[in-house]
Amino acid sequence: MFNEATMRSRRLTIPMLLTLLLIAGPLAQATPPSSGDSATVSSSETWTEDAVMDGHVTVADGATLTVNANITMETGSSITVEEGGQLVITNGGLYSDDLNAGLMVNSMFATLTLNFGDLADDGVLQLKLDHVVDSSSKMNVTYDNTTFNASGEDLVQFNVPLNGTDIVINFDSYYFTPTYVLWAKAIHSGGDTNTLMAQEINASDAPLYWFQSGYDVIGHGDVSVTNGEIEGASIHCASLCKFDRSTLTGSAPINAENSSTVVVENSSILGSRTDEDIVLHDQASITYENSQGTGGTTDAWIRLLPQRTLSTNIPNGSLDIYDMGWGANDWNDLTDENGDIVLVEAGGTTEHKRIVAWMDGNGVVHQEDASITLSITSSWGTFSQTIDAPTTSHGTIELNLPFVQVTAVEPETSTAVANKSVSGMVTVTNTGTAAASSVNIWCYAGDEVADTTQIVASLGVGETKQVPFTWYAYQAGDETLNCKPLLPSALDNIASEVVEPNGATSQTVTWEYVEETEEAPLVIYIVVALGFMVLALVVASQARAQREKEYTNHELPAPTMETDEEGEAAAQPEEDATETASIYDLQDSNEQDD
Structure with missing residues (x-):
C-alpha cells in the first residue's frame, strides 16, 4: 500500500517538475539582449528587472512585450514591433545611455533659471555652448548686473551664489547660427562640481533640441506607454502609438505614418530634434489632450504631406496659388500637357509649403487657409475656378467648360x-x-x-x-x-x-443658271421695242415741225418798207429756219422746181 502510494507520488512529481522547468525556462530568458545580439519575442513575455539592453528585439505578430522595468538602451539598439504585435510599457521606461541635447539661446529673450541647491555660499557657474561663437557677432550673456561677451567663446563663466537661490541668466544676441547650451556646471569649494544637463534646466524662450537619438522604437504594430518614460528614442508609428500619463524626453519628433493614430493624454513631450514634437504624415490622426509639448517655437504637432500634386482637365492651364502651407506662400504656375502638376515636391526645403495643419507651442491649432485658381482665356471668354487647396497629397480641379x-x-x-x-x-x-x-x-x-x-x-x-x-x-x-x-x-x-x-x-x-437664261431674250426684246418706239416718236416729231415751217414760208405777206433794224430782225428768222431745215425741206423744194 505504501509502495503504491509512493509510486503514484513520484509519477505525479515528475510531470510537475517538467512543467515547472518549461515555465521557468521562458521566465529566465525574459530579459533584453545585452551583447549586441538580435532576439525575437514570438510569444508574450514581460521584462520585470532593470537591465541594460544592447541589441535588437523584434516583437512578432500576435506577441506582446511588456516592460515593467527601467531599461537602459545602448546607443544603436532597437525594438521593432511587427504588424499584429504589441509593445506595452507600464510603470517602467526606456532610457538612452548617451543623451545629447541643447537649449537654443541665440535669442534676445532667452532666459535660463538654474538652482543647484544649497552647495556653498558661492562658487563658479560655467555654461557650455555647442560651438565657438563667431567673434564678429553679438552674443551677450548677463547674470545680475554682470554681462559676459561670449563672442569668440564656447564657455561662459560667472561668480554666483550656490546657496539654493535661483540663478537667472539672460541672453541678448544678434547671431543667426543656432547656438545651444549643452550643460551648466557649478564649481564650489574643494573643486566639487554639480552638473545640470540641458534637459534638466528650466528655460524660457530657449527651446530644447536633441541632436540625435540613442536608439529606435519602430511600431508597425501597437506601442502603448502608461505611467512610463521614454528618453532619447527615435519613435516611428505605423499603427497605434498611445502615451498616457507618461513623459517623453528627447524622443521627438514622433513620426506617424499615413493612416496611423497617435494618442497623447495627460503626458509631457520635452525636447525635439526638429521644430515639432509630432509629425503626422499625410492622413495620420491624432488625439492630443491635457498634455504639454516642448513649447516655444517648437510646434506640438504638424500635419505634413509627402508632396502636393494636382490633376486638372486643362493642359497648360494657368494656376494662381495663394497662402499655401505654414508659410502662407503665393506663386503662379502652369499645368503640363496632360493637365497635371507637382505643386510642391518632396524635400527639406519645401516642408513649409507641405504643412497643412499644426498646433503651435502654445497649444493653438492652425489650419492652412490656401486657395488655388485654375483658368484659361480664349475668345469665348475666360473660364476659371477657385477651390480650397486640398489638404491631401493629391487633389483635382475640374474646370467648368462650354460644349x-x-x-x-x-x-x-x-x-x-x-x-x-x-x-x-x-x-x-x-x-x-x-x-x-x-x-x-x-x-x-x-x-x-x-x-x-x-x-x-x-x-x-x-x-x-x-x-x-x-x-x-x-x-x-x-x-x-x-x-x-x-x-x-x-x-x-x-x-x-x-x-x-x-x-x-x-x-x-x-x-x-435657269432663271437668267429665260429672262435674257425678253429683256432684249423689250429694249429693242422701246428703242424703236423712241425713234418713231422722234421722227414723227421732226416731221410735224417741218410741215409747220413750210406752211409759214408759202403764205408770206406783201412786202413793206422796213428800217434797217426791222430788216435785220426779219432776216434772222429766215436764217434760223435755213439752219434748222431738214432733209424733208430740200425734198419739197425740188418737187416745186419740177
Whole structure:
C-alpha cells in the first residue's frame, strides 16, 4: 500500500517538475539582449528587472512585450514591433545611455533659471555652448548686473551664489547660427562640481533640441506607454502609438505614418530634434489632450504631406496659388500637357509649403487657409475656378467648360440661282457647364470655306439658338453646306472637351443658271421695242415741225418798207429756219422746181 502510494507520488512529481522547468525556462530568458545580439519575442513575455539592453528585439505578430522595468538602451539598439504585435510599457521606461541635447539661446529673450541647491555660499557657474561663437557677432550673456561677451567663446563663466537661490541668466544676441547650451556646471569649494544637463534646466524662450537619438522604437504594430518614460528614442508609428500619463524626453519628433493614430493624454513631450514634437504624415490622426509639448517655437504637432500634386482637365492651364502651407506662400504656375502638376515636391526645403495643419507651442491649432485658381482665356471668354487647396497629397480641379455644337443647317430652299444667294438658319447649342460668348460659326461647301454672312452666337449653359445666314454660290451644281464652330486656338488642347468637331450638314441645294437664261431674250426684246418706239416718236416729231415751217414760208405777206433794224430782225428768222431745215425741206423744194 505504501509502495503504491509512493509510486503514484513520484509519477505525479515528475510531470510537475517538467512543467515547472518549461515555465521557468521562458521566465529566465525574459530579459533584453545585452551583447549586441538580435532576439525575437514570438510569444508574450514581460521584462520585470532593470537591465541594460544592447541589441535588437523584434516583437512578432500576435506577441506582446511588456516592460515593467527601467531599461537602459545602448546607443544603436532597437525594438521593432511587427504588424499584429504589441509593445506595452507600464510603470517602467526606456532610457538612452548617451543623451545629447541643447537649449537654443541665440535669442534676445532667452532666459535660463538654474538652482543647484544649497552647495556653498558661492562658487563658479560655467555654461557650455555647442560651438565657438563667431567673434564678429553679438552674443551677450548677463547674470545680475554682470554681462559676459561670449563672442569668440564656447564657455561662459560667472561668480554666483550656490546657496539654493535661483540663478537667472539672460541672453541678448544678434547671431543667426543656432547656438545651444549643452550643460551648466557649478564649481564650489574643494573643486566639487554639480552638473545640470540641458534637459534638466528650466528655460524660457530657449527651446530644447536633441541632436540625435540613442536608439529606435519602430511600431508597425501597437506601442502603448502608461505611467512610463521614454528618453532619447527615435519613435516611428505605423499603427497605434498611445502615451498616457507618461513623459517623453528627447524622443521627438514622433513620426506617424499615413493612416496611423497617435494618442497623447495627460503626458509631457520635452525636447525635439526638429521644430515639432509630432509629425503626422499625410492622413495620420491624432488625439492630443491635457498634455504639454516642448513649447516655444517648437510646434506640438504638424500635419505634413509627402508632396502636393494636382490633376486638372486643362493642359497648360494657368494656376494662381495663394497662402499655401505654414508659410502662407503665393506663386503662379502652369499645368503640363496632360493637365497635371507637382505643386510642391518632396524635400527639406519645401516642408513649409507641405504643412497643412499644426498646433503651435502654445497649444493653438492652425489650419492652412490656401486657395488655388485654375483658368484659361480664349475668345469665348475666360473660364476659371477657385477651390480650397486640398489638404491631401493629391487633389483635382475640374474646370467648368462650354460644349458647343451645330445641330442643324437649314437653307430655305433646295433650288437656288447661281450668282445669287439663299437664306437659312443654323441651330447652335451649348450643352456644357459654362457659357460661351461670341462663338463664330464657319461653313464649308466641300473642302472650301463657303461664302456666307458672318454667323456669331453667344450661348449660356444649356442654351440653343437659331442664327440666320445668307449663302452665296457662283457656279451651278449640287452643294451641301457644312457648318461647325470655329475653335479658338487657346482651346486647341481641350478641343474634345469644348466642341463637336463635325458640325451639321444641310440638305443638298441645286444651284442653276435657269432663271437668267429665260429672262435674257425678253429683256432684249423689250429694249429693242422701246428703242424703236423712241425713234418713231422722234421722227414723227421732226416731221410735224417741218410741215409747220413750210406752211409759214408759202403764205408770206406783201412786202413793206422796213428800217434797217426791222430788216435785220426779219432776216434772222429766215436764217434760223435755213439752219434748222431738214432733209424733208430740200425734198419739197425740188418737187416745186419740177
